[in-house]
Amino acid sequence: MAVRAAVAGASGYAGGELLRLLLVHPEIEIGALTGNSNAGQRLGALQPHLFPLADRVLQETTAEILAGHDVVFLALPHGQSAAVAEQLGPEVLVVDMGADFRLKDAADWERFYGSPHAGTWPYGLPELPGARAALEGSKRIAVPGCYPTAVTLALVPAYAAGLAENEAVVVAASGTSGAGKSPKTHLLGSEVMGSMSPYGVGGGHRHTPEMIQNLGAVADGPVTVSFTPTLAPMSRGILATCSAKAKPGVTAESVRAAYEKAYADEPFVRLLPEGQWPATASVHGSNAVQVQVAYDAAAGRIIAISAIDNLTKGTAGGAVQSMNIALGLDEATGLSTIGVAP
Numbered sequence: 001m002a003v004r005a006a007v008a009g010a011s012g013y014a015g016g017e018l019l020r021l022l023l024v025h026p027e028i029e030i031g032a033l034t035g036n037s038n039a040g041q042r043l044g045a046l047q048p049h050l051f052p053l054a055d056r057v058l059q060e061t062t063a064e065i066l067a068g069h070d071v072v073f074l075a076l077p078h079g080q081s082a083a084v085a086e087q088l089g090p091e092v093l094v095v096d097m098g099a100d101f102r103l104k105d106a107a108d109w110e111r112f113y114g115s116p117h118a119g120t121w122p123y124g125l126p127e128l129p130g131a132r133a134a135l136e137g138s139k140r141i142a143v144p145g146c147y148p149t150a151v152t153l154a155l156v157p158a159y160a161a162g163l164a165e166n167e168a169v170v171v172a173a174s175g176t177s178g179a180g181k182s183p184k185t186h187l188l189g190s191e192v193m194g195s196m197s198p199y200g201v202g203g204g205h206r207h208t209p210e211m212i213q214n215l216g217a218v219a220d221g222p223v224t225v226s227f228t229p230t231l232a233p234m235s236r237g238i239l240a241t242c243s244a245k246a247k248p249g250v251t252a253e254s255v256r257a258a259y260e261k262a263y264a265d266e267p268f269v270r271l272l273p274e275g276q277w278p279a280t281a282s283v284h285g286s287n288a289v290q291v292q293v294a295y296d297a298a299a300g301r302i303i304a305i306s307a308i309d310n311l312t313k314g315t316a317g318g319a320v321q322s323m324n325i326a327l328g329l330d331e332a333t334g335l336s337t338i339g340v341a342p
């Protein structure tokens, strides 16, 4: 019997990408689709690429409309998920694609998001050690942020193998869809096209504590992360360039071996052959993650680089992957590692 899934936030970028994936998922039947300002609109007017759903009409985002499904995806702005989720019964699998339930530390949440902490749910990054066990059979999933997905997958093997000192420096470039659909002046075409610019500089980006949480979970102590995001003139994709000081005795061979071991059996993470570097175009529209690592002996630093599609592995694909695990399905069901090129 098909699994009935509702999508709240179906008019947004994350909701649209999720529907693109759910439409080809063999076990899913798409149920209610809801929006906010666009409730009452045809989906075809808002997400014209989702041809089979063009005549579906968006409903209001209420617990009554979302109830009665096996799975409810919440692709809502930060702070909007908790009120809806608490009205959905414990038998419903709720997958939050926003940030509300990602952080364990309430003080971190309050400092970076400025509202009371709603709680912590099992974290939907299956590749993080221990994550799959927490997701199996779970009825609540917190999907990671897009930058933390890219950065965690780039650096976790170095920390899990005890190769890196507990400080990391990250510069990551993101496509503009990461900022969502609502108009913002710094995202006007004329501001973004042909230009790259940083934002959230100096430790202020709200994804920093999430990266620290993930790396600290596998390292031998707390890890500091200096994170600088940049906007790149592309619609999708994240390229995360991460580095960490190597511990004494580390060699290029020991770094390579740690990454090969970590990702040997991961269905979505591909450690590239030596000399080949991740590129966002290679993962466009796919749930794949490209990773490469090098040891800069002169600087004594491990350099790890990853590429993801922020809307696929960084949001909707990660959500489907974790949902599959929670439902007891093969984790790759309905997901592709095939990109769109050029």
Ligand SMILES: NC(=O)C1=CN([C@@H]2O[C@H](COP(=O)(O)OP(=O)(O)OC[C@H]3O[C@@H](n4cnc5c(N)ncnc54)[C@H](OP(=O)(O)O)[C@@H]3O)[C@@H](O)[C@H]2O)C=CC1
Residues within 6 Å of the ligand: 008, 009, 010, 011, 012, 013, 014, 015, 034, 035, 036, 037, 038, 039, 061, 075, 076, 077, 078, 080, 097, 098, 099, 144, 145, 146, 177, 178, 179, 180, 181, 182, 310, 311, 314, 315
């Ligand atoms: N874009 C990305 O790469 C990523 C996004 N996410 C997360 O996914 C979530 C959605 O992001 P994204 O799709 O980019 O954002 P968008 O701005 O594109 O879409 C937001 C969606 O939420 C709805 N919405 C807005 N306000 C409310 C409200 N008060 N109550 C209920 N629904 C509301 C909108 O409905 P309407 O259009 O009808 O007003 C729309 O469907 C966010 O939490 C974001 O952090 C996570 C990782 C990556």
Ligand SMILES: CC(=O)N[C@@H](CCC(=O)OP(=O)(O)O)C(=O)O
Residues within 6 Å of the ligand: 097, 098, 099, 144, 145, 146, 147, 174, 175, 176, 177, 178, 179, 180, 229, 231
């Ligand atoms: C380019 C851009 O603006 N990106 C977003 C990150 C989007 C995302 O994944 O994050 P959340 O799910 O936590 O919103 C930002 O930096 O705020």
